[in-house]
Amino acid sequence: MTENLVDEAAPAPVKEPARPRRTSGEALARRRRLTSVTRPWLLLAPSLAVLAALLLWPLIQVGKLSFQEYAVKFGGGVGTWVGFDNYSGLLEQSDFWKTVLPNTVLFTFACVALTLGVGTLVALLLNRLGPAWKVICSTSIMAAWAMPAITGTYVWVWLFAAQDGLFPKALDAVGLVDAETANFFTDRLSFYLIATLNVVHHSFPFVAITVLAGLVTIPKELYEAAMLDGANAWQRFWRVTVPTIKPVFTVVTILSTIWDFKVFTQIYAMPGGNGTQPEMANLGVFSYIQAFAKQDYGTGAAAAVMLTLVLIVITIIYIRTLFKEGEDL
Amino acid sequence: MRRSTLASRVGLPVAVAALLLFTLLPVYWMITTALDPQASLRGADVLPTGWTLDNFSTVLDQGNFGRFLLNSAIVGVATIVVSGLLALFAAVAVARFKFKFRTSVLIMVLIVQMVPLEALVIPLFIQMRDYELLNSLLGLSIVYIALSLPFAIWTLRGFVLTVPKEVEEAAYIDGCSWWRMFRSVLLPLVAPGLVATSVFAFITAWNEFVFAYTFMKDSEKYSAAVGIYQFFGEHGTDWGAVMSASTLITIPVLIFFIIVQRRLASGLAAGAVKG
Numbered sequence: 001m002t003e004n005l006v007d008e009a010a011p012a013p014v015k016e017p018a019r020p021r022r023t024s025g026e027a028l029a030r031r032r033r034l035t036s037v038t039r040p041w042l043l044l045a046p047s048l049a050v051l052a053a054l055l056l057w058p059l060i061q062v063g064k065l066s067f068q069e070y071a072v073k074f075g076g077g078v079g080t081w082v083g084f085d086n087y088s089g090l091l092e093q094s095d096f097w098k099t100v101l102p103n104t105v106l107f108t109f110a111c112v113a114l115t116l117g118v119g120t121l122v123a124l125l126l127n128r129l130g131p132a133w134k135v136i137c138s139t140s141i142m143a144a145w146a147m148p149a150i151t152g153t154y155v156w157v158w159l160f161a162a163q164d165g166l167f168p169k170a171l172d173a174v175g176l177v178d179a180e181t182a183n184f185f186t187d188r189l190s191f192y193l194i195a196t197l198n199v200v201h202h203s204f205p206f207v208a209i210t211v212l213a214g215l216v217t218i219p220k221e222l223y224e225a226a227m228l229d230g231a232n233a234w235q236r237f238w239r240v241t242v243p244t245i246k247p248v249f250t251v252v253t254i255l256s257t258i259w260d261f262k263v264f265t266q267i268y269a270m271p272g273g274n275g276t277q278p279e280m281a282n283l284g285v286f287s288y289i290q291a292f293a294k295q296d297y298g299t300g301a302a303a304a305v306m307l308t309l310v311l312i313v314i315t316i317i318y319i320r321t322l323f324k325e326g327e328d329l
Numbered sequence: 330m331r332r333s334t335l336a337s338r339v340g341l342p343v344a345v346a347a348l349l350l351f352t353l354l355p356v357y358w359m360i361t362t363a364l365d366p367q368a369s370l371r372g373a374d375v376l377p378t379g380w381t382l383d384n385f386s387t388v389l390d391q392g393n394f395g396r397f398l399l400n401s402a403i404v405g406v407a408t409i410v411v412s413g414l415l416a417l418f419a420a421v422a423v424a425r426f427k428f429k430f431r432t433s434v435l436i437m438v439l440i441v442q443m444v445p446l447e448a449l450v451i452p453l454f455i456q457m458r459d460y461e462l463l464n465s466l467l468g469l470s471i472v473y474i475a476l477s478l479p480f481a482i483w484t485l486r487g488f489v490l491t492v493p494k495e496v497e498e499a500a501y502i503d504g505c506s507w508w509r510m511f512r513s514v515l516l517p518l519v520a521p522g523l524v525a526t527s528v529f530a531f532i533t534a535w536n537e538f539v540f541a542y543t544f545m546k547d548s549e550k551y552s553a554a555v556g557i558y559q560f561f562g563e564h565g566t567d568w569g570a571v572m573s574a575s576t577l578i579t580i581p582v583l584i585f586f587i588i589v590q591r592r593l594a595s596g597l598a599a600g601a602v603k604g
Contacts, residue, residue: 036426039507043422044434047415047478054453054475055441061452077455125344128337137348139587144352146586148536150554151575154561155355158362158568166358169372201355262445265538269558271565284447291451292543304448315443319436 059308065301072295086302095278096286099188100303104261104282107192111260114200116253119207124237126208127215138209145205149265156198157270160184185271191280198266203259207252214248215241247325254318258311264288283307356579363573369566384573388560394574396549397556400466401535401578404552407470408477408534409527415474416481417523421515423482424489425497442479446539454543464547472540477530484529488522489515528589532582553578 066086068079090096122141126134147155159166162183172179184190218241226236242249264284267273273280275289284307291300362368363384365377388394422428423435453472454463462468492515500510516523541552551559557574564570 035507037428040422040426040428040431043418043426047419047482048434050415050475051438051441051478054472055444055449058449058452058456059444061456062448065452065455121344122348125341125348128341129345133345137345140349140352142586143356143583146532146583147355147579148554148582150536150538150557151359151579152355154557154571154575155359158572159355159358161568164369164372164566164568166373173373201351205352258443262447264445264447269538269561284445287447288450288539292454297451297455301448301451304445304451307445308448311443311445312440315440318443319439 062301062304062308065297066305068298068301070297070301077297082298086298090299090302090306099279100281100283100286103188103192103280104284107196107263107282108257108260110192110196111199111203111263112253112256114196115203115207115256115260116249118200119204119252120211120249122204122208123211123215124241126212141205141208144201147202149202150269152202153198153266153269156194156201157185160194186277188279191270191272191277195263195266195270199260199263202266203256207256210252211245211248214245218244247321250321251318254314254321258314258318261311261314262307356583359572359575359579362568363576365569368569368572384569385577387567387570388574388577392556392560392564392570392574393548393551394553394556394560394577397551397553398577400550401553404466404470404473405531405534407466408473409530411470412474412477412481412530413523413527416478416485416526417516417519419478419482420485420489421511424486425494438479438482442483446476450539450543453540457544463544464550465544466550469541469544469552470534472544473530473534473537476537477533480533481526481530484526485519485522488519488526492518525589528585532585535578535582 065079067081067083069082069085070077070079122137126137129137160168162168162185163179168177168179168182168184171177171182184194222240222244223236226240231239262284263282267280267282267285268288270280273285275281275285275293278289281289283303287300287303287307289300290296290303294300361377362371364380364382365371366379366381366383368377371378423431457463457468457472460468462471496514496518497510500514505513535552536554537552538554538558541555542558545551545555548559557571557578560574561571
């Protein structure tokens with residue numbers, strides 16, 4: 001401070017107009033430091049407010065709702081605390097153990113396994129193609145990816161539609177089924193086979209593109225060395241490709257698991273998927289039907305909370321994986 | 330690979346053919362059925378029984394799909410304008426500033442992105458009912474802004490990181506304020522990223538079903554996804570009409586997707602691989 005005073009006392013040289021402003025220069029520096037602390041938060045504030053109000057707050061609300069009996073009275077809803085009744089009621093339902101849980105788990109497992117398998121094979125294929133065919137194939141993959149879930153579902157329903165659909169007719173022609181009587185949507189297994197086909201068709205492009213991005217980073221020398229050692233294609237894939245880009249596989253596996261666990265539209269929009277065939281529901285659809293069709297918001301919320309908890313556990317594993325890779329956030 | 334074995338000479342074309350068949354069959358079948366005057370008689374034929382545009386006029390006139398598509402477009406545009414702006418600010422904050430809890434903010438954004446919509450739809454339905462925002466395009470847009478934000482922040486963060494810090498410093502030396510630097514230097518440089526992110530946010534809003542279906546009970550306010558769900562409920566066996574409605578909903582997304590495919594794919598891949 002004293003230094004500043006002395007400076008100010010000294011006559012300012014004419015050619016340095018900045019000099020007399022040095023006191024305010026110090027204040028400016030302090031203000032700069034302050035803005036460098038507040039500015040990121042000012043920039044973040046709108047986004048954080050939106051996320052807090054529309055994602056975080058509802059999550060707290062659904063947790064609260066899962067411990068309540070919620071009734072709609074005129075002038076708004078009224079919640080009565082019931083403790084763990086919704087959860088115990090849910091776990092006592094035989095439907096929950098016999099259909100909802102197996103549907104969810106087996107469907108997720110099948111979708112993830114197939115998505116990864118198909119996606120990886122397609123990535124390996126794309127990696128071997130010349131430029132022209134690569135563009136053609138990746139564009140067609142984009143077409144599969146771009147299909148909205150709802151219209152994609154109707155297209156698959158139409159392909160398998162009783163009597164008139166492509167596959168019943170084709171299978172009828174070779175004598176496997178009778179197109180007049182066969183209905184693929186009333187049997188749980190075939191219902192879910194179609195749903196699996198739909199989901200895999202929609203989600204393998206992401207895996208293919210991501211794995212391809214990993215494949216191109218693998219040094220060619222590794223394969224040459226493996227070939228000199230006499231490794232065949234199968235061995236090269238498992239001994240060179242998989243270990244080298246293991247983090248990529250881990251990430252796509254976890255992300256696919258998260259996405260396939262919460263599939264809703266592709267089940268709900270199928271014939272009977274909206275609750276008219278209760279045995280077709282997975283956890284998400286079950287929660288929705290309980291809440292909105294049966295007006296039992298408490299049980300619906302309890303099922304939703306269980307789904308959320310599973311996903312949060314998987315998400316935490318995902319984040320830990322990212323950190324283990326040494327990712328600098 | 331220099332070796333060209335018999336397996337690779339035969340296997341590669343077979344694999345390409347299988348891939349093209351699997352990926353394009355649904356799109357092909359959808360479009361050809363939409364143009365088919367008697368879709369239910371087609372069976373397993375490769376070509377439709379004829380060619381007509383009647384199905385499209387059916388869904389646009391009787392099905393009111395013009396209105397539904399417009400609703401979806403309005404909601405989509407509102408979503409991208411607001412979420413693009415908010416996400417850009419947030420992305421600059423996490424990419425350019427070092428501050429306490431930065432990592433926590435990033436992780437929180439990552440976690441909320443994984444929350445299932447089925448868990449959000451129950452409380453948000455009650456919330457929106459209390460604020461009388463059901464059956465309102467505004468209420469739906471607000472929800473979609475929140476849904477598209479986490480991904481937009483992550484993607485844009487990647488784009489902001491690619492802009493060299495020296496460019497910003499040069500702007501400061503030239504006497505720019507932070508805000509001026511943001512508008513005249515950073516914004517033009519991340520514009521391509523903003524476009525890709527916006528396209529993705531638009532597609533999210535355009536495709537979304539659960540919220541639109543739960544919130545919109547007035548048929549004038551249906552989004553396209555809800556419109557086709559209700560239309561299917563009433564005309565389930567009129568496959569020509571259902572597929573032409575599907576085509577109308579799918580084509581814009583398809584075009585957008587193919588236009589931005591390179592940028593989007595590499596961005597997504599980078600987002601997944603590098604976090």
